[in-house]
Amino acid sequence: MDLTPPLRGAAEAGLDAHLRKLRARDEVSKEEESAIRGMIADTRKFEPHTVLVREGEELHQSILVVDGWLARTKDNRKGDRQILELHIAGDFADLHGFTLKCLDHSLTALTPTEVALVPHARVRQLIDQHPHLSRLYWFSTNLDAAIQRQWTFALGRLSARARMAHLFCEFFVRLQIIGRTQEEGFELPLTQSQLSECLGLTPVHVNRTLQSLRVQGLVELEGRRLSILDATRLRHVAEFDPDYLYLERRPR
Amino acid sequence: MDLTPPLRGAAEAGLDAHLRKLRARDEVSKEEESAIRGMIADTRKFEPHTVLVREGEELHQSILVVDGWLARTKDNRKGDRQILELHIAGDFADLHGFTLKCLDHSLTALTPTEVALVPHARVRQLIDQHPHLSRLYWFSTNLDAAIQRQWTFALGRLSARARMAHLFCEFFVRLQIIGRTQEEGFELPLTQSQLSECLGLTPVHVNRTLQSLRVQGLVELEGRRLSILDATRLRHVAEFDPDYLYLERRPR
């Protein structure tokens, strides 16, 4: 007897990725797992370039990414866009909205995207009933902040080449956690223009930087797939140290 | 009958600033206030350039700034330092350490600094007994993350001039909340070199950018004091919008 509505079926992949992500950092009991699985109210699909949440908008639910790539974005006066953080399957894209009530940035789909919606009322219920999950989700937003710090650091103190290499290293690790890498690479559905919005560069310079990484045999980006040709040297160029991703399973 | 040890007296200023900061965003009851005031275990003083917490170090307490300026810092291989976020009186500098258990950055005193120490065990007790404070401190780390996002944005999409103007606008608002501004300015005890570490610039370029802001009659930095000469134009240059500081008092 299966009482779960069909829409929840679509969310399974997202929930599985989400639990892998959590369990890479802490234990999650069976009971907690089922509480988490019960949070989903609905799922939705979006086309690329859709704005899912606009800066300043009042929020009453949070978004769990099921599939596709989603970005936190902010524009300057001239209209240049900065991508602040990227979200992939298993990420809560705006769990911070639960306490902030409205966002200081927008949420934009970069690719065809499927998301699951979690009403804040259910988040509230969950954390009231499960103190451990309350801390774990607090941790989860703190982890987002750690990634944000690393991006700030990269923009301030790394060259364009190093920043790009760093971004690729980060993608690899994050995708690996949710089982979406192959040995030597992963699917990277972003355009060079979108990469430039992550890196604080122009699309033209991204193109040239990418060539420079390719010429030196570090990576190859072709047909929306990134191949890592020399992981050791890539990490070195990037000054990459995964500690900021807190890949340690311990009580939070 | 006063049972509070003398060391707690030193923390009063920090706690007052801390409560002003919280109450700018949400209500805090008298009972909650006294629970917060009971968290302090100890206070300490540090000289400029002291590293209070080193990247990767295991944490068992959090630091509430009582006086002085404290920075979250990260270095690149070459040794250039990036300041990721600044903390002033009333800020918890590493409350995120409560869930992260160790930090991905260091904490460094930029000026003579006094801090109050809060054992994680007491934080745990506080949030277990006060669900509302639990959310409010979750909010508080999310607010830090919002500031971090704004810095990322500024580094990626604003010019050196705009970034510097933006930093000054942010300082003004944050200091105003804790009552440390005068009408037209505030005490800014940072060196140009430390400013360059915030802005992802070199000290030489900070000097020139500062001159350009002064020549245009926007600000003047003299004797560790920043005077804002034309707030309207400064905000315009900075593209400053304080929404990201969430200065609204509402249930979190």
Place this chain on the structure above:
DNA sequence: CGCGGTGTTGAGACCTGTCAAGACGTGTGG
């Protein structure tokens, strides 16, 4: 078949960095 989005290339401009030297101020020790 044509069109729009994407990727590529070149030339030149501009912003910011690098290096080096000197000015200024303050605290310390002789």
Place this chain on the structure above:
DNA sequence: CCACACGTCTTGACAGGTCTCAACACCGCG
């Protein structure tokens, strides 16, 4: 009281990284 050292601030000349603008190639899709 002076001499000196050290950190900070300032300035100049030059180098280099990244941006701008413009043109063109490529490709999937209607």
